[in-house]
Amino acid sequence: MFRPWFSLSDPIWQDFDRLNREMEKIFNENYFSPTGMAATRVPIPAVNIGETSDQVLIYLFAPGLDPQDIDLTVEKNMLTISAGRDTAKELGDDAKVTGYYRKERFSGKFRRVIALPDGLDTSSVEAKYKNGILNVSIKKKEEEKTKKIEVKVD
Amino acid sequence: MADVKGQEMAVKTEDRSPQEQQRRRPVVVTPPVDIYELEDGVVLFADMPGVPKENLDVQIDKNVLTIKGEIGDIVPKEITPIYVEFNGKAYERAFTLGPDVDVSKIEATMNAGVLKIFLPKSEEVKPKKIEVKVE
Numbered sequence: 345m346f347r348p349w350f351s352l353s354d355p356i357w358q359d360f361d362r363l364n365r366e367m368e369k370i371f372n373e374n375y376f377s378p379t380g381m382a383a384t385r386v387p388i389p390a391v392n393i394g395e396t397s398d399q400v401l402i403y404l405f406a407p408g409l410d411p412q413d414i415d416l417t418v419e420k421n422m423l424t425i426s427a428g429r430d431t432a433k434e435l436g437d438d439a440k441v442t443g444y445y446r447k448e449r450f451s452g453k454f455r456r457v458i459a460l461p462d463g464l465d466t467s468s469v470e471a472k473y474k475n476g477i478l479n480v481s482i483k484k485k486e487e488e489k490t491k492k493i494e495v496k497v498d
Numbered sequence: 499m500a501d502v503k504g505q506e507m508a509v510k511t512e513d514r515s516p517q518e519q520q521r522r523r524p525v526v527v528t529p530p531v532d533i534y535e536l537e538d539g540v541v542l543f544a545d546m547p548g549v550p551k552e553n554l555d556v557q558i559d560k561n562v563l564t565i566k567g568e569i570g571d572i573v574p575k576e577i578t579p580i581y582v583e584f585n586g587k588a589y590e591r592a593f594t595l596g597p598d599v600d601v602s603k604i605e606a607t608m609n610a611g612v613l614k615i616f617l618p619k620s621e622e623v624k625p626k627k628i629e630v631k632v633e
Contacts, residue, residue: 390584394577401577405584407547407611431532431543434614440537448530449545461580476547476611477572 362388388454397490399483400464404456407476408434408449414478416471421460423469423480428453463488527586529565529613533593539618540599546589547611548572556606556615563604564592565613 389406404425414427431451435441460466460482468483529544546554549567557564568588595601600620607614 391581392579392584393581394573394579396574396576396578400580401573403572405547405611407545409610434543434612435534435536435541439534439541441534442537443535445533445535445540447532449532449543450530473610474572475550475570476545479572 388450388456391456391458393458395461395484399481400461402458402480402482404478404480405476406454406478409473409476409478411473414471414473416469416480418460418466418469418482421462421464421466423458423460423482424455425458425478425480426453426455427478525586526588526590528591529567529589531591539616542593542613542615542617544589544591544613544615545611546608546613549589549608549611549613551608554606554608554613556604556613558595558601558604561595561597562592563595563615563617564590565615566590567613 389404391405392403394401394403402423406427408429408431409427410429413429414425417424429451431447431449463485465483465485469480470482471478471480473479529546531545532543534541544565546565546567548569550570553568553570555564555566557566566589569586595617598619599617603618605616
């Protein structure tokens with residue numbers, strides 16, 4: 345069966361992308377695009393993670409998804425997010441395409457596995473999808489929450 | 499995980515003094531686009547996750563189409579970053595349009611962080627079917 349040898353959804357290319365992203369972090373610029381003219385290439389959606397005193401928040405930058413296609417699972421301390429989109433379908437069936445000038449956006453399936461910190465209550469996972477960002481919030485266990493201790497003056 | 503101490507959470511918008519805001523200019527990201535040519539016009543899709551409709555700015559000056567969008571407030575103020583891959587705060591990109599676009603009839607819609615712009619071709623350049631009469 346014919347299969348293109350180069351496909352961005354192949355795990356090996358996703359690994360390269362991750363490596364590239366780590367490099368960008370180190371050099372604080374787009375490593376393979378010194379001019380910075382090209383679009384910021386994000387084949388697999390980027391993830392930001394932050395915490396507040398009572399919860400951990402995960403942000404996945406994944407525009408154009410159908411919320412019903414987003415699959416979220418938590419197993420032990422691993423959060424897995426899988427979803428995908430087909431950009432060819434966005435135009436609709438009756439559009440008469442005669443050509444294209446640019447095709448830079450990600451199309452296909454992706455999966456991201458995130459190791460969660462300890463001390464989270466994984467039974468209280470909440471997920472919202474808004475403006476193309478998936479926001480997953482997980483509450484910390486009671487004993488892990490930041491507590492304020494008042495200093496008494498004697 | 500990488501050490502992100504002192505690094506800012508991409509989407510954090512804080513109350514800062516104007517001097518501070520000027521010093522830390524928002525990180526502007528070039529959004530990836532798909533541009534298709536249709537029989538009756540050109541369609542542009544741009545990925546701009548985090549941009550609500552009201553923060554979007556689509557402009558045409560002469561023959562240059564500029565799209566801009568600012569990421570809205572989506573993180574709580576008291577958040578501390580643990581791991582950051584994306585630190586953009588705004589998107590911007592400009593395109594030069596051909597002379598055959600009818601600038602007065604451009605349509606833009608925003609859905610799930612994807613901007614879609616339809617640029618119709620002006621009437622005179624649309625392909626016309628000429629019927630051949632057989633005598």
